[in-house]
Amino acid sequence: MFSQSPYACRVEWGKRGAREAAERGDIxxxxxxxxxxxxxxxxxxxxxxxxxxxxxxNGKEYAEKLGAEYILGRAEAAKVGKPTLSPVSFRSEHANKRYVLSSLNGAFCTWIASEVPALFIGSLLNASSAAAAANRFQAQTKANITVVPCGEQWSNRKEEEDALRPSIEDYLGAGAIVSMLDGEKSPEAEVCMGAFQSARQKIKELIWESGSGRELRAKGFGEDVIHCSRLNVYQTVPILNKDHFVEAQY
Structure with a gap:
């Protein structure tokens, strides 16, 4: 049976990894x-x-019940000037407004793991702060930490094929966070951290030319790729509070 026990810091991929970590009760x-x-x-x-x-x-119905706005796809939202899955579409004018955000990977993994002791959102943008928040919670609860790079989904896959497509941007983001986590790391976490440390000086270039980066660029969202490739520019750490995100205190 596959296991990363008895290590305190682990890396698991995608929806299945999120479910496994949730069942263990990990941060x-x-x-x-x-x-x-x-x-x-x-x-x-x-x-x-x-x-x-x-x-x-039915995200639109869910948004109506919350009195929130359902976030549209990038192209559709761009036409009407609304915020979307594009991170650069959010500005100060959106403060205190409610939005329902769906995605095939991150939002789905969050939904699967919503009952864990603490669920943080990490990225390259806030890698150091996300690790600090998780370390503080781990010190209080003694729970293990699992970092879940979500990956992407293959399109036009056949019925017998896996849907998950591992992505280097998520692996590097996970590695950046893992490198600053306390506790003994599993071999999987060690290798993930090593990938980040090896690529740290050229992360922007690697993500720009990666499959995911090229896909977004081809759709006209090169600014998103540039924005998301920056390391440790924000201290904001989202933590799931029942059904929505709030800023973690650490």
Whole structure:
């Protein structure tokens, strides 16, 4: 049976990894650099209130019940000037407004793991602060920490094929956070940290040319790639409070 026990700091991929960590009762850090995590961090920095929700459920109906606005897709929202999964679309004018944010990866993993002792959102933007928040909570609770790089989804996959496509931006984001976590690290966490340390001086270039980066650029969202590739520029750390994100105190 696959296991990273007895290590205090672990790395698990995607929805299955989120479920495994949730069942263990671990502190969790969700990492979806392009773009769920970066969007949540950026939006919360401006005071917006975000409710994560899986994309295959009725998000619009859920938003209506909350008195919130359902966030549209990037292209659709850009036409009408509304905030979207693009992190640079959030500004100070969105403070104290409620939004339901869906995504195939980060929002879905958050929903799966919503019952853990603490669920933080980490990215390159807030890697150091996210690690500090998790370390403080770990010291208080003695729970283990699992960092979950969410990855992407293959399109047009066949029925017998896996949907998860591991992505370097999430692996590097996870590695940046892992490098600052306390506690003994699993081999998987050690290798993830090593990838970040090796690539640290050229993270922006690697993500810009990565498959995910090129995909966003082709759709006209190169500014998102640039924004999400910056390391430790924010101290904002979102933590899930029942059904929405608030800023963690650490």
């Amino acid at each position: 969790m850090i969700i990492v979806d650099v392009l773009s769920f995590s970066s969007t949540v961090v950026s939006a919360l920095r401006y005071g917006a209130v975000l409710y994560p929700y899986p994309p295959d459920l």
